[in-house]
Amino acid sequence: MSMQSTYDKPGLLGTYGRDGLMQIILIANTVLMLFPIAIMIMSGFKSNIEIFQQPFAIPDFTNVANFVSMATETEFLRYLMNSFVVTGASIFLLLTLGTMAAYAIARYEFWGSSFLLLFFMAGLMVPLKLAIIPLFILFRDMGILNTHWALIAVYTAMGLPSTVFIMTGFIRTLPRELEDAARMDGASEARIMFSVMIPLCRPAMVIAGIYNLVPIWNDFFFPLVFIQNDALKTLPQGMTSFIGEYSTDWGVMFAGLTLAAAPITLVYIILSKQFINGMTAGAVK
Amino acid sequence: MAQLSLRGVRKNFKNTEVLRGIDLEIHDRELVVFVGPSGCGKSTLLRLIAGLDTITEGEFILNGKSMLNVPPSKRDIAMVFQSYALYPHMNVYDNMAFGAKLMGLSKDEVQKRIAETAETLQLQALLERKPRELSGGQRQRVAIGRALVRKPAVFLLDEPLSNLDAALRSEVRLEIAKLHNNIGGTMIYVTHDQVEAMTLADRIVVLRDGVIEQVGTPRELYETPANAFVGTFIGSPRMSLLKTTREGNRFGVEGSGSVLLPDAPETGAEVTLGIRPDAMSLAPEGSEEGFEAEFEYAEYLGNDAYVYARLGNGTRVSLQGDTKLSPHRPGDKVRLLVDPAEIHYFDSETGRSFRQ
Numbered sequence: 001m002s003m004q005s006t007y008d009k010p011g012l013l014g015t016y017g018r019d020g021l022m023q024i025i026l027i028a029n030t031v032l033m034l035f036p037i038a039i040m041i042m043s044g045f046k047s048n049i050e051i052f053q054q055p056f057a058i059p060d061f062t063n064v065a066n067f068v069s070m071a072t073e074t075e076f077l078r079y080l081m082n083s084f085v086v087t088g089a090s091i092f093l094l095l096t097l098g099t100m101a102a103y104a105i106a107r108y109e110f111w112g113s114s115f116l117l118l119f120f121m122a123g124l125m126v127p128l129k130l131a132i133i134p135l136f137i138l139f140r141d142m143g144i145l146n147t148h149w150a151l152i153a154v155y156t157a158m159g160l161p162s163t164v165f166i167m168t169g170f171i172r173t174l175p176r177e178l179e180d181a182a183r184m185d186g187a188s189e190a191r192i193m194f195s196v197m198i199p200l201c202r203p204a205m206v207i208a209g210i211y212n213l214v215p216i217w218n219d220f221f222f223p224l225v226f227i228q229n230d231a232l233k234t235l236p237q238g239m240t241s242f243i244g245e246y247s248t249d250w251g252v253m254f255a256g257l258t259l260a261a262a263p264i265t266l267v268y269i270i271l272s273k274q275f276i277n278g279m280t281a282g283a284v285k
Numbered sequence: 286m287a288q289l290s291l292r293g294v295r296k297n298f299k300n301t302e303v304l305r306g307i308d309l310e311i312h313d314r315e316l317v318v319f320v321g322p323s324g325c326g327k328s329t330l331l332r333l334i335a336g337l338d339t340i341t342e343g344e345f346i347l348n349g350k351s352m353l354n355v356p357p358s359k360r361d362i363a364m365v366f367q368s369y370a371l372y373p374h375m376n377v378y379d380n381m382a383f384g385a386k387l388m389g390l391s392k393d394e395v396q397k398r399i400a401e402t403a404e405t406l407q408l409q410a411l412l413e414r415k416p417r418e419l420s421g422g423q424r425q426r427v428a429i430g431r432a433l434v435r436k437p438a439v440f441l442l443d444e445p446l447s448n449l450d451a452a453l454r455s456e457v458r459l460e461i462a463k464l465h466n467n468i469g470g471t472m473i474y475v476t477h478d479q480v481e482a483m484t485l486a487d488r489i490v491v492l493r494d495g496v497i498e499q500v501g502t503p504r505e506l507y508e509t510p511a512n513a514f515v516g517t518f519i520g521s522p523r524m525s526l527l528k529t530t531r532e533g534n535r536f537g538v539e540g541s542g543s544v545l546l547p548d549a550p551e552t553g554a555e556v557t558l559g560i561r562p563d564a565m566s567l568a569p570e571g572s573e574e575g576f577e578a579e580f581e582y583a584e585y586l587g588n589d590a591y592v593y594a595r596l597g598n599g600t601r602v603s604l605q606g607d608t609k610l611s612p613h614r615p616g617d618k619v620r621l622l623v624d625p626a627e628i629h630y631f632d633s634e635t636g637r638s639f640r641q
Binding site for chain 1: 332335337356357358359362363364366367368370371372373374383384387388431435
């Protein structure tokens with residue numbers, strides 16, 4: 001009897017002890033992760049003096065002077081636009097090209113298809129930054145140095161391996177009978193891809209998109225090398241110009257950082273929801 | 286109108302021969318069932334007819350026209366897949382409309398046809414739902430509906446009942462039979478379940494290892510199987526095969542004695558007797574007739590009972606027993622009587638029937 005009751009109820013310490021420890025670790029981790037973000041946002045509402053005198057104090061959130069001056073007195077909006085253009089184009093290109101390549105590799109039997117997949121995978125292992133000098137020379141000769149095309153090309157190439165990898169794996173799990181059914185219904189290969197396969201691939205495309213979105217948005221290295229024209233700079237690169245040699249307006253700087261992080265965080269939240277929806281709505285049986 | 290003929294059809298995947306020369310005529314309005322064990326090539330044959338795979342060698346003619354270079358959608362054939370293959374992101378209406386729209390039908394015509402089909406299959410209430418919101422039986426009906434909307438000359442059904450539970454299976458089987466009566470198209474139905482084949486088919490095609498073993502009505506296949514394989518494949522529990530040596534009209538089983546079968550046909554010395562459970566019975570106590578065997582166990586099914594016994598040479602046979610409690614225990618010696626009129630004689634080497 002007593003055996004059974006201990007079996008049924010593992011006891012207060014048993015239940016809350018292990019789970020509680022887990023909760024504490026998770027909460028501590030969350031605090032650790034969110035702390036810098038909180039400081040960044042709070043500092044965006046403070047003046048330089050306030051930041052250094054009371055770095056942890058809660059600021060007056062109605063004081064948006066820093067944000068106003070960020071938007072009006074600097075090139076921030078131009079940088080933001082540039083980041084949107086470059087990131088948007090790169091994600092669009094790599095999802096389009098990556099999905100098409102993955103579809104071909106996953107579905108059509110042709111000589112060397114597994115080699116082609118391996119070739120894409122090899123891209124995951126090559127540190128692209130090692131190729132910066134040849135890339136520089138290549139882009140110079142192509143005449144796209146100091147344009148957005150240079151960035152878009154690099155980011156697309158950089159994102160393709162992971163995209164092809166994720167998409168190929170996903171497309172292979174989709175039932176072939178769906179395509180056969182569409183073929184019987186009289187759909188062309190292109191229509192099968194666009195009307196049947198792509199809508200089903202959305203969860204995987206979201207994963208591939210998120211996976212590539214953040215590094216591209218945050219990238220500092222490639223713009224630094226390829227872009228000299230101030231009007232073409234992306235956000236991470238442009239933000240560095242706010243750090244002056246003798247004085248830096250940290251308040252405005254943090255306001256800018258907050259604004260720069262906002263869109264990507266938003267996109268992330270929206271897509272995450274989609275991604276979870278997609279995961280639970282497979283329902284192909 | 287649909288008249289299909291397959292002539293010398295072969296199919297190879299790389300180096301494996303899946304179909305090895307299929308000759309078959311299928312007539313208008315016929316419901317033909319392809320049946321056979323898994324891997325016999327029945328689904329492959331269906332896919333060749335659909336045009337989803339290409340024929341390696343041979344000819345497929347539909348209504349007098351060769352179909353070898355005709356794409357699936359231009360063959361006037363619709364297919365219901367084993368997994369239903371409904372488009373998960375489209376609702377029931379769009380699932381049915383997809384093919385119809387691609388046929389180039391007008392919007393009104395598509396709408397009209399879907400309304401008709403939905404009525405036949407009782408899908409009206411489900412048109413707005415996504416496939417994941419449907420039960421197995423409903424998905425099955427949508428899959429059939431999607432084929433019906435296109436009003437094809439030939440329907441192909443690839444194991445349509447295998448994903449349903451037993452109770453639903455017999456219900457949908459009945460619906461398919463009714464549907465075939467109502468719309469009257471030519472249907473080709475693939476299954477590995479001989480019960481489905483027997484109950485639905487006008488004619489059954491039994492396949493094994495890529496060749497046709499026999500084509501015939503369910504009754505023909507049951508009563509006059511062309512060989513031992515068809516004999517054992519059709520009918521449940523299966524026909525028992527007894528390897529015997531013939532001397533005159535006495536057929537002896539090693540270790541079990543022999544029986545006299547006066548009206549046996551001309552055969553060689555080595556004969557395999559095919560005996561269905563209902564053609565064999567337990568001899569009354571003390572009888573000296575029939576084969577000697579060892580009682581193994583009995584199965585009681587309510588309206589029926591089956592007895593399993595082992596012959597002297599190790600062959601297990603099944604026979605219809607008494608539904609009253611069997612007095613025998615495992616290991617008891619029993620004698621098995623056979624009904625001479627119901628026996629099938631097969632060549633022990635080739636398996637071919639001697640009565641053809």
